[in-house]
Amino acid sequence: MSYSFDFSGLSQGYDELLDGLRITVELTIAANLIGVTFGFIVALLVMSKLKVVRIPAMLFVEFFRCTPAIIQIIWFFYCVPILFDVYLESITMGILALGLNLTAFNAEAYRAAIQSVPKEQHDAGIALGLSPLQRVLYVVLPHAVRSSVPVLITNGIGIFQQTALVAIVAIQDLMYQGKALATTTYRPIETFTLIAVIYFAISFPIAQLVQAIERRREVASR
Amino acid sequence: MLRAAAFARHLRSKEVVTTMNKIMSNKTATQEFATAGSQYKTAAAGVSGQPLVRISNLHKSYSPTVQVLKGLNLDMAAGERLVVIGPSGGGKSTLLRVMMGLEEVNSGSVNFAGQEYICADESKQKTKINLDVRKQIGMVFQHYTLFPHLTILQNLTLAPRKVRGESNASAEERGMALLTRFGLGAKANAYPNQLSGGQKQRVAIARALMLDPKLMLFDEVTSALDPELVAEVEQVIMQLAEQGMPMMIVTHDMWFAKNIASRVVFCAGGVVVEEGTPDEIFNAPKHERTREFLNRVFHI
Amino acid sequence: MTYDFSIVLGYWQALLQGLGLTLKLTLLCAAAGSALGFFVSLARVSSIKPLRWISTLYVEFFRGTPVLIQLFWFFFCLPIAIGTDISNFVAATLSLTLYTGAITSETFRASLKSIRKEEIDACIALGLSRISQVLYVILPQAILRAIPTLLSNFVSLFKESALVSAVGMADLMFVGQNISSNIARPVEVLTMVALIYFVVAFPLTRAVTVVERKMLAKLAI
Numbered sequence: 001m002s003y004s005f006d007f008s009g010l011s012q013g014y015d016e017l018l019d020g021l022r023i024t025v026e027l028t029i030a031a032n033l034i035g036v037t038f039g040f041i042v043a044l045l046v047m048s049k050l051k052v053v054r055i056p057a058m059l060f061v062e063f064f065r066c067t068p069a070i071i072q073i074i075w076f077f078y079c080v081p082i083l084f085d086v087y088l089e090s091i092t093m094g095i096l097a098l099g100l101n102l103t104a105f106n107a108e109a110y111r112a113a114i115q116s117v118p119k120e121q122h123d124a125g126i127a128l129g130l131s132p133l134q135r136v137l138y139v140v141l142p143h144a145v146r147s148s149v150p151v152l153i154t155n156g157i158g159i160f161q162q163t164a165l166v167a168i169v170a171i172q173d174l175m176y177q178g179k180a181l182a183t184t185t186y187r188p189i190e191t192f193t194l195i196a197v198i199y200f201a202i203s204f205p206i207a208q209l210v211q212a213i214e215r216r217r218e219v220a221s222r
Numbered sequence: 223m224l225r226a227a228a229f230a231r232h233l234r235s236k237e238v239v240t241t242m243n244k245i246m247s248n249k250t251a252t253q254e255f256a257t258a259g260s261q262y263k264t265a266a267a268g269v270s271g272q273p274l275v276r277i278s279n280l281h282k283s284y285s286p287t288v289q290v291l292k293g294l295n296l297d298m299a300a301g302e303r304l305v306v307i308g309p310s311g312g313g314k315s316t317l318l319r320v321m322m323g324l325e326e327v328n329s330g331s332v333n334f335a336g337q338e339y340i341c342a343d344e345s346k347q348k349t350k351i352n353l354d355v356r357k358q359i360g361m362v363f364q365h366y367t368l369f370p371h372l373t374i375l376q377n378l379t380l381a382p383r384k385v386r387g388e389s390n391a392s393a394e395e396r397g398m399a400l401l402t403r404f405g406l407g408a409k410a411n412a413y414p415n416q417l418s419g420g421q422k423q424r425v426a427i428a429r430a431l432m433l434d435p436k437l438m439l440f441d442e443v444t445s446a447l448d449p450e451l452v453a454e455v456e457q458v459i460m461q462l463a464e465q466g467m468p469m470m471i472v473t474h475d476m477w478f479a480k481n482i483a484s485r486v487v488f489c490a491g492g493v494v495v496e497e498g499t500p501d502e503i504f505n506a507p508k509h510e511r512t513r514e515f516l517n518r519v520f521h522i
Numbered sequence: 523m524t525y526d527f528s529i530v531l532g533y534w535q536a537l538l539q540g541l542g543l544t545l546k547l548t549l550l551c552a553a554a555g556s557a558l559g560f561f562v563s564l565a566r567v568s569s570i571k572p573l574r575w576i577s578t579l580y581v582e583f584f585r586g587t588p589v590l591i592q593l594f595w596f597f598f599c600l601p602i603a604i605g606t607d608i609s610n611f612v613a614a615t616l617s618l619t620l621y622t623g624a625i626t627s628e629t630f631r632a633s634l635k636s637i638r639k640e641e642i643d644a645c646i647a648l649g650l651s652r653i654s655q656v657l658y659v660i661l662p663q664a665i666l667r668a669i670p671t672l673l674s675n676f677v678s679l680f681k682e683s684a685l686v687s688a689v690g691m692a693d694l695m696f697v698g699q700n701i702s703s704n705i706a707r708p709v710e711v712l713t714m715v716a717l718i719y720f721v722v723a724f725p726l727t728r729a730v731t732v733v734e735r736k737m738l739a740k741l742a743i
Binding site: 319322323324353356357360361363365367368369370371380381384385413415426429430433 | 662
Binding site: 069070175179192195196 | 592687699
């Protein structure tokens with residue numbers, strides 16, 4: 001390997017990369033806001049006793065979980081304007097696509113967490129004379145939210161990485177700026193490596209946080 | 223719940239008493255197990271004039287403050303059935319685990335048939351284990367020790383094949399014979415999760431016997447079982463006793479202890495507090511700590 | 523505007539070819555990646571420190587960066603770095619195999635961890651050597667326990683493989699996008715392509731649940 005690295009060219013793209021990173025972070029935060037709130041609602045719909053509510057909700061979740069994120073994004077870009085005759089800013093479109101994708105994954109996380117509350121806890125709630133609403137509010141939810149937190153954060157990191165896909169529909173995120181810089185500087189190795197390191201430097205510490213939470217839980221549950 | 227337990231106890235006592243009577247009268251029993259019985263007896267009587275097991279001055283601590291064994295000494299003669307009782311955390315299970323080479327010790331040693339096989343090397347802080355000697359000892363644990371991915375018969379044949387290089391055919395033949403003897407012949411090709419807790423423990427005993435041990439260690443083998451499943455396991459151990467298998471048993475089941483033991487050892491605070499015949503220990507304990515323990519156990 | 527989904531049927535051959543490449547990539551990388559993942563999981567619990575560090579760094583890096591950038595790196599940087607051209611297919615296979623290796627190594631690591639300590643005690647009590655313990659008790663169980671999660675890893679791989687369209691490989695996604703822009707019918711074509719992905723992935727995710735239940739039932743004591 002006789003390649004000589006030269007990172008000096010990258011400094012000319014400093015501002016663009018920073019702009020790109022800002023958009024990536026904005027996309028991530030917005031998608032997570034949608035995913036964490038709507039995910040919970042969809043989880044409740046999925047567990048509904050009414051078929052008319054449950055089946056569409058399940059279809060929504062399964063469809064987003066079983067198709068590539070990239071086709072979801074491209075589908076939003078090309079089909080939403082035609083189908084609904086609305087023209088949204090491309091970044092709004094990106095947020096919507098990523099947000100709904102995350103909603104589906106988070107709905108699964110909430111559902112699993114709610115269903116993992118042991119039956120004995122419900123029984124104890126009944127035995128203590130709590131009303132169904134009280135049982136949900138004071139017994140099931142605190143339990144479920146606590147156990148869903150690590151998965152929600154993991155999904156959040158996942159969507160942070162998926163934001164790179166919006167570069168394909170020309171949203172100027174970190175990935176897009178990196179690609180442009182690689183082309184103008186003719187330095188793909190340096191550029192793509194730097195971009196990868198930036199993504200890594202953000203997701204790795206958060207992933208470690210999740211592991212720390214899980215380790216603490218393991219110790220606590222012994 | 224209480225009534226169910228009492229009923230199970232009643233049932234169990236009837237079954238086990240039948241076996242016990244057999245041991246006492248020793249007539250039908252010796253006919254039934256004549257061959258196997260003599261095998262264990264010769265093994266047990268192998269070395270004369272010295273104890274089968276000699277445990278000297280065992281010390282073990284998990285940390286400077288948590289000491290489990292504090293200079294434990296114990297001898298066991300050939301042909302004995304030693305039952306170790308005592309409060310939780312008193313070192314009973316640790317003692318068996320040390321004898322099996324599963325725990326390191328800080329000082330002390332264990333001899334088997336005159337050979338020292340476990341010995342603390344205090345300078346290196348390591349425990350030296352003579353594997354050839356240890357292989358003569360079999361052990362059954364409280365639970366979770368059958369290999370779930372193997373059938374019952376495969377559980378039995380794994381060690382003979384891999385440890386001793388026994389042929390598959392011969393190991394399977396011996397395994398089937400043992401399973402049939404324990405009333406589990408029909409389960410040979412089932413997986414552990416298809417068995418009841420009692421059946422699993424009987425398989426675990428059979429698995430240990432496949433290596434022809436000269437001493438069996440039982441570590442609370444019935445504590446994890448539902449009350450109605452305890453009897454079948456205790457009966458199998460009784461059968462082995464009948465055939466003269468030397469054994470050391472840790473149990474919380476005082477009824478079983480009283481009936482199977484040739485000698486009872488009361489262990490607390492990491493040392494042997496008192497030992498004697500079942501009659502001496504259960505009916506006339508000398509030590510205050512023994513009395514206190516038995517009072518608590520029998521007057522709940 | 524009216525929608526005419528039958529229009530897509532005229533392109534079934536091209537779509538089928540695209541799906542063929544998608545499946546070929548998925549299967550190849552699933553096989554190579556899980557074999558790699560297995561050894562990496564062993565390296566991560568190894569007692570040799572440098573081995574542990576390198577394997578950890580590899581896993582964390584591939585799990586901590588977008589797959590798209592990994593692909594770009596293998597397409598645009600690897601040829602420069604090694605000073606010779608490699609075919610698109612090789613670059614894509616390498617990239618996705620390393621991605622799969624990283625995620626499956628975590629799966630194997632978790633399954634190794636889930637083997638009970640009591641079983642190891644039993645192995646010692648039965649006098650099994652360390653090698654016998656690994657070969658006959660630990661490995662078979664680790665692999666069995668890993669199967670359900672491995673299946674969902676493969677579903678992820680199948681979905682991520684759509685990214686190779688971004689570097690111009692004619693997989694299902696790429697073919698779909700091309701048809702869609704050629705005939706200017708994105709709603710019909712893209713929806714159909716999404717449906718095809720769904721039809722392959724959905725049964726697999728159901729299989730995960732079924733296999734999981736079976737494995738749990740079998741390995742529960």
